[in-house]
Amino acid sequence: MxxxxxxxxxxxxxxxxxxxxxxxxxxxxxxxxxxxxxxxxxxxxxxxxxxxxxxxxxxxxxxxxxxxxxxxxxxxxQMTKILEVDSKEKFVIAEPGMMLSDLKKTMLEQGLFYAPDPTSEKECFFGGSIATNASGSRTFKYGSTRKYVRALEVVLASGEVLNLRRPEIEKNTFGYLPFQNMVEIFVGSEGTLGVITKIEVQLLTKPENFFGGMAFFKTLTETLDFVVNIRKELLQQFPMITPRAVELFDHHGLSIIRPDSTFKIPKEAQAAIFFEQEYKTEEFETVLNGWLPFLEKNKAIVDDTIIAEQPKQQEELRMLRHKVPSFLFEEGGKYVKEGGGKVSTDWSVPINKIHEMVDYADKLAKEVKIVEPVVYAHIGNGHPHYNFIAKNAAEKKQILEVVHKTCQRVVSLGGTIAAEHGIGKIKKDFVKYQYPSQIINSMKALKQSLDPNAIMAPGNMF
Ligand SMILES: Cc1cc2nc3c(=O)[nH]c(=O)nc-3n(C[C@H](O)[C@H](O)[C@H](O)COP(=O)(O)OP(=O)(O)OC[C@H]3O[C@@H](n4cnc5c(N)ncnc54)[C@H](O)[C@@H]3O)c2cc1C
Structure with a gap:
């Protein structure tokens, strides 16, 4: 029994x-x-x-x-325990059900820093962030969740428990690469291969200080130039400058945050970049003196640039950043009954293709005469979110046609259709653009071998 x-x-x-x-x-x-x-x-x-x-x-x-x-x-x-913290080797082992922000806060109190930071960190569990390979604004510097996962305990469909550990050896010629590190296969597997019951992740030393910033621009093209030049020029010239976040607000995004902002958002601004920069106390002046001429040279509206050093201001900037997805989520929710809702893209392209892709996506979006998308988020990673609000099923159909065309172009430019949210059930129609059927079939075969009765998260991914 x-x-x-x-x-x-x-x-x-x-x-x-x-x-x-x-x-x-x-x-x-x-x-x-x-x-x-x-x-x-x-x-x-x-x-x-x-x-x-x-x-x-x-x-x-x-x-x-x-x-x-x-x-x-x-x-x-109910699985919320922190099982071990090693502040010397800098890792934590915990169960999956803890709120991600609580885990991060607990680590910070011990001087330890867990870098992945999905905007939803106060709304998602540690386990969910692993199963989706979540990422966030700080991915610009730190990369996504995958990089930090050292070990996983997983219950397979058979009830067998696998203990998987990222190999530490430097050389290995046995086996197909993904199988040499099965941790990688379970990160981002969206519940399809097993239940993740224990997670060990790498921590870092808490950064000494950081400041938040917001730079405004008169055109979206100038904003994109600024982003590309961060990698091309700023990072090359000032090795001390390693922004951890480089995030876009388009003019719709600015309209969403304007009512809540205590900062001045200039009327002529058509877009903005939110950034965060870590620094050691003695390096503050040097770091700032790297950023300021760069902002000026790259046509930021310099007089209105925000540099937030105080925790309260930094928190406000992050809250403003969070306001955009929350607002869109609520807006979309209003039209679900009519068959509409929010349609958001999650593509990314190599950064040197971002102008071309944004031009193309904007041109396509204009074809949907009913609604303009709100474009925001991880532009530093070539990963802006386009968010459309469809008022009914007919509008949604029209928007999805645009998203199909967008995804095809993304893949032709060497990008991905799903840079951080995964595929789940609503993006399955786009999968065919990214991988040939033989590769999809190999993934299905792996699932079949681990979950022969296909009981795990049916309907996800395939
Ligand atoms: C306002 C808002 C902002 C967001 N911002 C971001 C962002 O910046 N970056 C980002 O990456 N995502 C973002 N998301 C999406 C979402 O928050 C992330 O995907 C998050 O990681 C999901 O975690 P969760 O605990 O809610 O998982 P759930 O939504 O409950 O589950 C997600 C998937 O993980 C699987 N899963 C969950 N737990 C386990 C487990 N223990 N074992 C096996 N499978 C499991 C589920 O089966 C499902 O397939 C955002 C969402 C919202 C609403």
């Missing part, structure tokens, strides 16, 4: 069936393991009866990946 409790009351279960994409999910039951042995028992039982399992974190996914398609929802919210 199973010892776990299945919650079948649909009044409760329905509350866990969708995620931030509003994708319509459904399930028979909700189950809340408290530890790995609970997960093993649940998964074994489900597998023996071929019952689908969708593992959920805090359901902030924007792709429908956390929306179940039948079966059981495995809620990781």
């Amino acid at each position: 199973p010892t776990f409790q299945l919650i079948t009351d649909q009044d409760i279960v329905k509350g866990f069936c969708t995620d931030s994409s509003n994708y319509p999910g459904y399930a028979d039951a909700l189950v809340r393991p408290g530890c790995v042995s609970d997960v093993v028992e649940i998964v074994k039982e489900a597998n023996s009866k071929k019952i689908p399992i969708t593992t959920i974190g805090n359901r902030s996914s924007l792709t429908g990946s956390a929306a179940a398609l039948g079966g059981w929802i495995l809620d990781t919210s």
